[in-house]
Amino acid sequence: MHDLPHAEHGKKAQTKLTRYDRMMARRKPKKGQVASKGYREAKKWRAKAYKKVARQREDTGRKWAKKVVCDHDAIAVEDFRPKFLAKSTMARKAADAAIGATKAALIEMGRKHGRDIRLVHPAHTTMDCAHCDARAKHALPLGERTYTCTACGTVSPRDKNSARVMLVRAGLNPAGADGGRPPGALLQEAA
Numbered sequence: 001m002h003d004l005p006h007a008e009h010g011k012k013a014q015t016k017l018t019r020y021d022r023m024m025a026r027r028k029p030k031k032g033q034v035a036s037k038g039y040r041e042a043k044k045w046r047a048k049a050y051k052k053v054a055r056q057r058e059d060t061g062r063k064w065a066k067k068v069v070c071d072h073d074a075i076a077v078e079d080f081r082p083k084f085l086a087k088s089t090m091a092r093k094a095a096d097a098a099i100g101a102t103k104a105a106l107i108e109m110g111r112k113h114g115r116d117i118r119l120v121h122p123a124h125t126t127m128d129c130a131h132c133d134a135r136a137k138h139a140l141p142l143g144e145r146t147y148t149c150t151a152c153g154t155v156s157p158r159d160k161n162s163a164r165v166m167l168v169r170a171g172l173n174p175a176g177a178d179g180g181r182p183p184g185a186l187l188q189e190a191a
């Protein structure tokens, strides 16, 4: 199983982006006034920083996807849509964008290398037990890293349980019974 590349990556560029944002806000021309040189400069810097963040994100996503594709013959991918339009914090938006880029890179690279890519409905992947199929009454809080099944008593790391649930849902054998490499799973919330 592979976790997503960490969204922390590119934090420095992200900080710069925020700084230029503020700079632009401070230098914003008043209504009817021509934009100052300082404003135009900040705008240029911001565009440059933005491009850098996007490029870094793409690069990380591609590197990670390559590793996953090399290690697995079959991959289950959560069929989620990052909620760009939802009212969310900048950090959340950045994380969503990173996951979207990673997912796209993984699907593209997987298909290119003839891998078996299966999209899986993402609902309840953190609530279902991979061992007995029982569904927990409540979603596991994000900070809780261990899944404990109240039905069969199985205790396993949260990500491992979710990944197994996804693989089974995708019709893949988590153990990789064909003697091949075990299948991989891409989980959204691992970020």
Ligand SMILES: [Zn+2]
Pocket: 129, 130, 131, 132, 133, 134, 149, 150, 151, 152, 153, 154
């Ligand atoms: Zn169970």
